[in-house]
Amino acid sequence: MRISTRSRYGLRAVVELAIEGRPMLLKEISGRLKVSMKYLDHIFSSLKRAGIIRSIKSHSGYVLSKRPSKIKAIDVIKALEGLSFVDCIESPQICNRAGSCATQVLWKRLKGVVEKILDISIKELADIQRKLNVRSKNMYYI
Amino acid sequence: MRISTRSRYGLRAVVELAIEGRPMLLKEISGRLKVSMKYLDHIFSSLKRAGIIRSIKSHSGYVLSKRPSKIKAIDVIKALEGLSFVDCIESPQICNRAGSCATQVLWKRLKGVVEKILDISIKELADIQRKLNVRSKNMYYI
DNA sequence: TATAATTCTATTAAAATAATAGAATTGGTA
DNA sequence: TACCAATTCTATTATTTTAATAGAATTATA
Numbered sequence: 001m002r003i004s005t006r007s008r009y010g011l012r013a014v015v016e017l018a019i020e021g022r023p024m025l026l027k028e029i030s031g032r033l034k035v036s037m038k039y040l041d042h043i044f045s046s047l048k049r050a051g052i053i054r055s056i057k058s059h060s061g062y063v064l065s066k067r068p069s070k071i072k073a074i075d076v077i078k079a080l081e082g083l084s085f086v087d088c089i090e091s092p093q094i095c096n097r098a099g100s101c102a103t104q105v106l107w108k109r110l111k112g113v114v115e116k117i118l119d120i121s122i123k124e125l126a127d128i129q130r131k132l133n134v135r136s137k138n139m140y141y142i
Numbered sequence: 143m144r145i146s147t148r149s150r151y152g153l154r155a156v157v158e159l160a161i162e163g164r165p166m167l168l169k170e171i172s173g174r175l176k177v178s179m180k181y182l183d184h185i186f187s188s189l190k191r192a193g194i195i196r197s198i199k200s201h202s203g204y205v206l207s208k209r210p211s212k213i214k215a216i217d218v219i220k221a222l223e224g225l226s227f228v229d230c231i232e233s234p235q236i237c238n239r240a241g242s243c244a245t246q247v248l249w250k251r252l253k254g255v256v257e258k259i260l261d262i263s264i265k266e267l268a269d270i271q272r273k274l275n276v277r278s279k280n281m282y283y284i
Numbered sequence: 285t286a287t288a289a290t291t292c293t294a295t296t297a298a299a300a301t302a303a304t305a306g307a308a309t310t311g312g313t314a
Numbered sequence: 315t316a317c318c319a320a321t322t323c324t325a326t327t328a329t330t331t332t333a334a335t336a337g338a339a340t341t342a343t344a
Contacts, residue, residue, distance in 0.1 A: 001143060001219075001256070002300095003227045003249060004332065011245050026290070039334055045291070057342060059289045073248060077143075081332090085145045100278035102271035103153050106215060106262065107145060113255040114143070120248065129244035136242035144331095146301065168321070181303055187322070200311040201320050223301090 006080040009035050010043045011125075014052065014076055018068040018126040023061035043080065050079035068126055074118035083118075085111050148222040151177050152185045153267075156194065156218055160210040160268040165203035185222065192221035210268055216260035225260075227253050 013029050026044065030037040044062065047053045052075060054065040064071060077083060084090060086107045092098035155171050168186065172179040186204065189195045194217060196207040206213060219225060226232065228249045234240035 001145065001223065001225055001227065003143065003252075005334095006332075008228060008245065011248075012243075015244055025288095027288095036334070038336075041291075042334085048291095055290060057290095059287090059342080061289085081143065083143055085143065086150060100274040101154075102157055102267045102274060103150065105270055105274075106153075106259070106267065109259050110145075110256060113259050114252060117248070117251050117255050125244045125248065128247055132242040132244060132247075147303095148301075167319095178303070180305075183322075184303085190322095197321060199321095200313095201318090203320085 003077075004081045006043055006046075007077050009033055009040065010047060010080045011073060011076050013040065013043070014047070014064065014071065014122055015125050015129055017053065017062065017064050018071075018122045019129060023056045023063045025059075025061040028061070046079050047076070050075065052076060052079060064122070068123035069121050071122040072118065073120050073122070073125065074115060076122075077118055083111070083114070085114075145219075146223045148185055148188075149219050151175055151182065152189060152222045153215060153218050155182065155185070156189070156206065156213065156264055157267045157271055159195065159204065159206050160213075160264045161271060165198045165205045167201075167203040170203070188221050189218070192217065194218060194221060206264070210265035211263050213264040214260065215262050215264070215267065216257060218264075219260055225253070225256070227256075 012033055016029060016032060017024060026037055026040060030040045033040070044053060048055065051065055052071055053062050055062050074083070086104070088095045088098040088101075088104055089108055089111060095101070095104075098104055154175055158171060158174060159166060168179055168182060172182045175182070186195060190197065193207055194213055195204050197204050216225070228246070230237040230240040230243075230246055231250055231253060237243070237246075240246055
């Protein structure tokens with residue numbers, strides 16, 4: 001069980017866009033995240049297809065396509081790697097044990113709590129990030 | 143984010159051993175789970191190394207090496223695929239953002255709830271399975 | 285029309301997961 | 315003691331997923 005780099009980079013990029021609140025060039029974001037533009041291009045094309053970000057016509061960069069409070073972390077993860085722990089939850093017909101299987105019960109619980117945790121908005125994440133930024137800035141003066 | 147077949151097969155096998163409460167041959171378990179003996183052999187060697195199961199000398203099969211109440215689902219998962227969502231939780235030094243990163247906060251929460259859900263004993267899972275067995279047996283008579 | 289960016293399509297590389305093959309070992313028992 | 319049926323070990327291969335790069339096409343405008 002691992003979070004892919006796609007999800008990690010993608011979510012950080014989206015939080016970055018929320019904090020800046022202005023169009024940002026791919027180049028700028030890739031510089032901050034220290035991820036190649038080419039790879040981020042891929043990630044952004046998925047985010048765009050999912051309606052999470054959009055590009056401003058010609059040279060002006062990317063912005064969130066909705067308000068940060070309307071985008072959830074889970075939307076980003078689903079767009080970038082999906083959230084299918086096991087197939088027997090979505091498609092019980094593939095396993096004749098589904099519905100009478102203790103491990104399936106466990107996987108369902110797992111899915112439930114993970115979805116709950118990821119049901120956090122980008123606004124909330126941006127707020128957390130802003131506070132952490134202030135904190136780490138002040139650290140220099142301690 | 144996905145549960146590997148190793149974890150799925152392994153956990154089911156361990157629950158099976160708990161329910162039967164007697165030594166079971168690899169052949170028997172592989173037959174029930176419909177997984178090749180060769181593949182299950184691999185999985186069992188990891189479970190054995192982790193001290194979850196042990197084999198009875200000569201022809202007698204495998205048993206749990208502790209009481210089902212003393213084995214947690216998370217032990218099985220850790221033995222078979224690990225639980226490292228992102229490296230920056232275990233090794234904050236690999237990322238200079240660690241400690242002041244909103245997404246890291248999220249990954250930590252995720253790790254927390256997943257570990258909590260997987261902190262269920264094999265005894266509890268076996269109890270759930272027994273109830274489901276009764277239920278699905280009775281289904282025929284409805 | 286030059287340009288600086290996004291966007292699209294294709295390809296490759298690397299890693300993780302899944303599965304198989306075959307031989308070695310083990311210890312009871314015929 | 316030799317056989318047997320099982321576990322166990324080592325190696326290999328196949329498949330899938332993830333990660334990353336390359337290059338060309340497109341786009342709106344300065």
